[in-house]
Amino acid sequence: MSVPLSASSSVTLSALTYEHPDGTRVFDGLDATFTIGRTGLVGRNGSGKSTLLQLISGQLTPARGSVTTSGHVAYLPQDITLDPAVSVATVLGIDAVRTALRRIESGDGTGDDFDTVGDRWDVEERALATMHRLGLDRILHDENDFDRTVGTLSGGETVLLGLTARLLAEPGVLLLDEPTNNLDTAARERLQDALDRFPGTVIVAGHDRDLLDRMDTIAELRDGSLRMFGGGFSDYEQIIEAEQEAAQAAVRDARSDVRRQARELSAAHVALDRRARYGKKMFENKREPKIIMNMRKRQAQESAGKYRREHEGNLESARAQLDRAQDAVRNDREIRVDLPDTSVHPGRRVADGPLEIVGPERIAVRGPNGSGKTTLLGRIVDAGPLVPYALLPQRLDIFDDTASVVANAELRAPHLPPQEVRARLARFLFRGTDADVPVGVLSGGERLRAALAILLAADPAPQLLILDEPTNNLDLPSLAHLTQALQAFEGALVVVSHDERFLDEIGVTRSVVPGDAGAPEECARLDG
Incomplete structure (x- = not known):
């Protein structure tokens, strides 16, 4: 693999804003720079990882802002789907070059054939070498096997073939979306080795902990914002864990302060009520001239109002501090699966x-x-x-795909009341209007979650x-x-x-x- 090393290989996001066709905003003013090295892109399902890679690759157009890339960009999508009748050579993008080479070798080559080949006389050898490094020896023994069809490959082999095609394009920027899906252990190791050797900018979106631990940087997408962490995934986890411990402690302190301020406000009300009763009694007894009594009454009322506002302000500030502290605590929604009674007797x-x-x-x-x-x-x-x-x-x-999540679930549970179907979907985070979303617009992770929900419901x-x-x-x-x-x-x-x-x-x-x-x-x- 002869990938040219470019010191300028990079991706820059400037005020990047993107909305889905239904108006849902994914990013708003995103700024970031990815330079040479390996970055792991992490975030909850639906946080926008795949969308961001598609924006960088040019498959999507931002509503505002810009994406600037230096070097050719190659993008391997999350669920690579290929026509099973297409040849391996076509997927690799070398079909036309091979055809031109055969005509030249037979003596029938034209000027167009030489233009098609250019300096790629060794394209088959390079393809074989790259496939060998990625563990695709089983499907391709020599140049004659380039004509076999994709339909004869497994899911994991299809992913590796797609990666081979991207590497053969000699990109400066390589974007991979969940690249280890369907890969066996040996294939994962070869993919990791290929990324270790890649000299340009790599951005990998995924949840494979072993792969993410090999990254130089972790970029976390959360609530439409992007945050960078130095090191691999384990380093990122340690930072987040320490931050969350501090955030939880801040919440405890803030709650304690809210309780204290509430007690002080209650005590202030009691003191003010006692003072008001005493003043009323003094006024009724008329122990001082009326003009003085009225002056004292106004002063007491002003003092009481100031005293009350001070304590109410303290309580309001304490509650605001609690809100800020709670905002720093990650309250990620999680799948809660209560499986129905599905026990099987040991001898059955x-x-x-x-x-x-x-x-x-x-x-x-x-x-x-x-x-x-x-x-x-x-x-x-x-x-x-x-x-x-x-x-x-x-x-x-x-x-x-055109039907909603709940409609798909109801087809598999026709005898259950609609509210029970929705209750089961809610355990997989498809609550309320989320269950009414067409399956076709779900992200890869959301689609898997929907599949599990529908099967188990x-x-x-x-x-x-x-x-x-x-x-x-x-x-x-x-x-x-x-x-x-x-x-x-x-x-x-x-x-x-x-x-x-x-x-x-x-x-x-x-x-x-x-x-x-x-x-x-x-x-x-x-x-x-």
Whole structure:
């Protein structure tokens, strides 16, 4: 990979403002600079990470402000979708060059062919070398395999192929949106190595902790603002944790001050009432001339008013300080999953066919990209599980994108009252009008959250969950709560995932690996 190192490779955001077509404002006056090095872009699902990358890449146009880039920009989207009939060479952008090279080599080349090739005489060798570094040896052994179609590749191989195409374009700025989705452990390591070697400006949006820990800088998108933190994700977490401890302490102090000021105001009212009763008694007894009594009364009233306003002002200031202190505390919304009664008796047979499942087993389907993991899940479904089940596919193609979240959920729970469907969706943060949003406008993470919500809100409730890469696009707080939900799930679970930490935390009881021939019936059993 011969990427030219440019000292001026950078991205500058100036007063960047962007609104969705429905008028929802995402950014308002965003200023930031990304220079040579690796920056991890983090934030809650829906915070605007993908939108920001699309603005930088030029796919979206800001309402106001500007994006200035130095060096060619290459962008790998979150959910790369390719025509399955397209060739590998077409995806890599080398199809025309290869065709021209063949004509030149056969002696039939024209001036146009030489112009097409330019200085890219070694384009096939460079493509093979880059693919080799990214672990795509299995799909491409020589230049003849450039003609194979994308439809023969796995999801992870498609992501790596897309990355290869971007690297071959020799960009100065590389934008990656959730690049480790669907990648096995070996592929993730190769991707990390490629980013370590990349000499330009890299911005990676994602929730992969291991990848984010390799970053030089973390940029956090929150409430439409962008904040930079030096170091990797662990350093960022330590800073946020320290800030939150200080913020919580400030809230406690502010609440204590509000209580104290409220007590003092109450005591002031008691003192003023006592003084008013004494003054009234003195006035009624007329122990002094009337003009003096009236003067004293006015002075007392003025003094009382000033005294009252002082204490009321102190209380108001204390409450304002409490509001400011609470604003500094992160109150991130989190998924709260109360799964319905889905318990499976230990001896009950849950599924036969390509994979025998008995009782509340937790089965991890492991294996490299392209080994047949998703195919195995399809065979389990085709064989017909013996209990109610739910399948979360890798591509999340379970929706009517034009319909709302709640409308999609009601289709899977036709016998539940509408208010119960909405209550179940609310546990996944689709509350009120959020549940009425068309699925097609959701971000990647929101789409996954909607898929989980709709599957688990189904009636009857699933006793077997079949999950294909469920952690893709899920932000870290939501991932933690998904993990807790699955830990509490009492049914059977089959999950494809390359996230070893996630698999450990949900308590996998055994693992299967599709056989070398790719036939699910030939799964090799491993101890969990």
